[in-house]
Structures are given as structure tokens and as C-alpha cells.
Amino acid sequence: MSERRGDGEGPGVKAIVTVMLKDGVLDPQGRAIAHALHALEFAQVGDVRVGKVIEIELAEADADRAHAAAEEMARKLLANTVIEGFRVRIEA
Amino acid sequence: MSERRGDGEGPGVKAIVTVMLKDGVLDPQGRAIAHALHALEFAQVGDVRVGKVIEIELAEADADRAHAAAEEMARKLLANTVIEGFRVRIEA
Numbered sequence: 001m002s003e004r005r006g007d008g009e010g011p012g013v014k015a016i017v018t019v020m021l022k023d024g025v026l027d028p029q030g031r032a033i034a035h036a037l038h039a040l041e042f043a044q045v046g047d048v049r050v051g052k053v054i055e056i057e058l059a060e061a062d063a064d065r066a067h068a069a070a071e072e073m074a075r076k077l078l079a080n081t082v083i084e085g086f087r088v089r090i091e092a
Numbered sequence: 093m094s095e096r097r098g099d100g101e102g103p104g105v106k107a108i109v110t111v112m113l114k115d116g117v118l119d120p121q122g123r124a125i126a127h128a129l130h131a132l133e134f135a136q137v138g139d140v141r142v143g144k145v146i147e148i149e150l151a152e153a154d155a156d157r158a159h160a161a162a163e164e165m166a167r168k169l170l171a172n173t174v175i176e177g178f179r180v181r182i183e184a
Contacts, residue, residue, distance in 0.1 A: 030146075033146060
């Protein structure tokens with residue numbers, strides 16, 4: 001998992017950014033999965049939504065600064081904030 | 093979020109299935125994101141891995157049975173278990 005590192009070495013955290021389409025935005029991939037699950041006789045399946053998860057190793061010991069950096073990455077690159085929302089979790 | 097429901101109505105849970113490439117499987121999308129983040133001067137970024145998250149509404153009140161069903165869905169449809177691993181979380 002750590003074949004590449006940023007410029008800083010030493011203690012770090014993992015930022016986990018989850019990007020989902022906003023409520024109300026049609027999710028055709030989720031709908032296709034719901035149909036396929038029904039075809040597999042998972043009758044208990046209701047709505048399905050599909051998103052991305054991006055796990056980022058950060059050479060940053062401070063969790064608050066790691067969280068702020070990951071939010072900036074999500075806004076600038078990882079999420080299309082017109083149609084997508086995101087949440088950030090930091091793991092030690 | 094709940095315009096479609098399975099056959100069962102009533103109390104339900106949400107199963108959150110996260111599918112990631114296994115360690116050691118090359119993740120070109122993650123590598124591309126790492127490069128893009130470096131270009132945006134996020135020098136603290138190390139390894140990046142990208143996966144899918146599938147949120148499934150289940151008309152199933154029992155968390156253990158919901159977990160077992162979601163694992164079966166992951167094995168049968170959501171993950172390619174040759175190259176991908178998955179984890180399941182149940183939210184009330």
C-alpha cells in the first residue's frame with residue numbers, strides 16, 4: 001500500500017473521502033445494481049446508491065490539518081460539488 | 093432516496109458495502125489521483141487507492157441477517173473477488 005509516499009516521511013494518517021451523488025440526482029448505476037439484485041432474488045433490496053471512496057495516505061501527523069487538507073482535495077478534485085456530496089474520515 | 097422499495101415494507105436498515113482492489117493489485121485510477129493531487133501542490137499525499145461504495149436499503153429488521161445478505165450480494169454481484177476485497181457495514 002505504501003510504495004509511494006509524499007515528500008514528508010514519518011508519522012501519517014489515512015484520509016477516507018466518500019463521494020456520493022446528492023439526493024435527488026438520478027443514479028443510473030445504483031438503479032442497475034438494484035435491478036440486478038432483484039433478478040438474483042434479493043427481494044428485500046430497496047433503493048441503491050453508488051459512490052466512490054478514495055483512501056489517501058497523508059504524511060501529516062495532525063488529524064485536524066489532515067481533515068482540512070482532505071476536504072480541500074475533495075472540493076478541488078475528487079468531487080463534482082454541483083451534483084456530488086462528500087464526507088471525510090481520518091484514520092490514524 | 094426511497095422511491096423504490098423491495099417487496100417487504102416496514103423497518104429496514106442500510107447496508108454499506110465498500111469494494112476496494114486488493115493490496116498488490118495495481119490501481120491506475122488511484123495513481124492518477126495521486127499525481128493530480130501532487131500537481132495541485134498537496135505534497136503530503138502518498139499512496140491513493142480508489143474503490144466503490146454501494147449503499148443498499150434493505151427491508152430487513154435484523155442486522156445480522158442484513159449483514160449476511162449484503163455479504164452474499166457482494167460475493168455474487170458487487171465485487172470481483174479475484175482482484176477485489178469488500179467490507180460490509182450495517183446502519184440502522
